[in-house]
Amino acid sequence: MSVIPLRIGATELYWLSGGDFRLDGGTMFGPVPKSLWQKKVPAATDNTIPLGNDPLLIKTPGMNILVDTGLGNKLTPKQQAIFKVTSPWSLLSQLASLGLGRQDIDLVILTHGDFDHAGGVVMVDEQGREEVTFPAATHLIQEAEWPDVISPGRRAQESYWPINFNELIKSGKIQLVQGVHQVCPEVRVCLTGGHTLGHQLVEIASQGETAVHLGDLFPTHAHVNPLWVMAYDNFPLEVIACKERYLTEYRKRDAWFTFYHDPLVKACKLGDQGRLIDCWPQCADQATEL
Numbered sequence: 071m072s073v074i075p076l077r078i079g080a081t082e083l084y085w086l087s088g089g090d091f092r093l094d095g096g097t098m099f100g101p102v103p104k105s106l107w108q109k110k111v112p113a114a115t116d117n118t119i120p121l122g123n124d125p126l127l128i129k130t131p132g133m134n135i136l137v138d139t140g141l142g143n144k145l146t147p148k149q150q151a152i153f154k155v156t157s158p159w160s161l162l163s164q165l166a167s168l169g170l171g172r173q174d175i176d177l178v179i180l181t182h183g184d185f186d187h188a189g190g191v192v193m194v195d196e197q198g199r200e201e202v203t204f205p206a207a208t209h210l211i212q213e214a215e216w217p218d219v220i221s222p223g224r225r226a227q228e229s230y231w232p233i234n235f236n237e238l239i240k241s242g243k244i245q246l247v248q249g250v251h252q253v254c255p256e257v258r259v260c261l262t263g264g265h266t267l268g269h270q271l272v273e274i275a276s277q278g279e280t281a282v283h284l285g286d287l288f289p290t291h292a293h294v295n296p297l298w299v300m301a302y303d304n305f306p307l308e309v310i311a312c313k314e315r316y317l318t319e320y321r322k323r324d325a326w327f328t329f330y331h332d333p334l335v336k337a338c339k340l341g342d343q344g345r346l347i348d349c350w351p352q353c354a355d356q357a358t359e360l
């Protein structure tokens with residue numbers, strides 16, 4: 071976890087550990103030849119690459135907001151082996167170290183419903199009972215995402231798991247939004263589609279500073295080329311169009327681009343042709359030159 075926050079005006083951003091895992095590098099870079107992507111992210115002998123699952127805590131003057139929830143604590147030993155989980159879901163202990171309990175999260179924004187983002191929405195307690203992890207929080211999801219959550223199709227079944235939503239649905243703590251929705255003075259969400267039908271971005275803007283969380287449209291800093299999409303993207307042509315649009319738009323605003331799956335770079339600023347000009351934490355010398 072980042073102990074020192076990245077400050078965006080009056081807000082503070084912290085990256086929490088939602089469990090690290092390893093996925094096949096080929097699936098993470100879709101149509102890109104391995105000879106190209108492995109120069110940026112070296113693969114292990116089993117072709118996997120390391121990935122974080124880092125929920126973003128946004129502390130605004132009025133709210134504690136969590137963007138996505140990590141892998142959660144419900145994976146079976148078999149699932150942990152399949153996904154090569156290398157570190158546990160540590161959200162609650164990390165929030166505690168920031169003086170926050172489960173009741174203190176006011177809002178959970180789900181970029182989309184895949185298990186690596188929604189796995190921590192529902193947790194199991196010490197008695198093995200499933201319960202909503204952040205019971206005071208409203209859970210904000212795009213309406214376009216909801217059909218795949220409640221009735222996933224053949225492909226969505228692989229990553230939209232009822233166990234991550236059943237208790238949430240029972241609790242009723244869900245807000246479905248359409249398109250652009252202003253959450254509070256500093257934070258808004260916007261429907262993007264692309265990765266999934268109802269995927270959304272999160273924008274943080276305060277006192278003239280901006281950060282944007284593009285979720286799985288821009289999973290690591292190595293995905294800066296708009297054509298470098300993932301095999302997991304449901305609508306890759308939309309992802310390409312979204313990346314071209316949002317990278318241009320937010321670069322003009324000198325915004326921080328924040329990452330969920332990048333094991334090293336948690337946020338960066340981009341210059342011409344996707345050049346990395348600033349990096350959080352300060353690690354530009356270690357980051358892949360793009």
Ligand SMILES: [Zn+2]
Nearest residue numbers: 184186187286
């Ligand atoms: Zn993901």
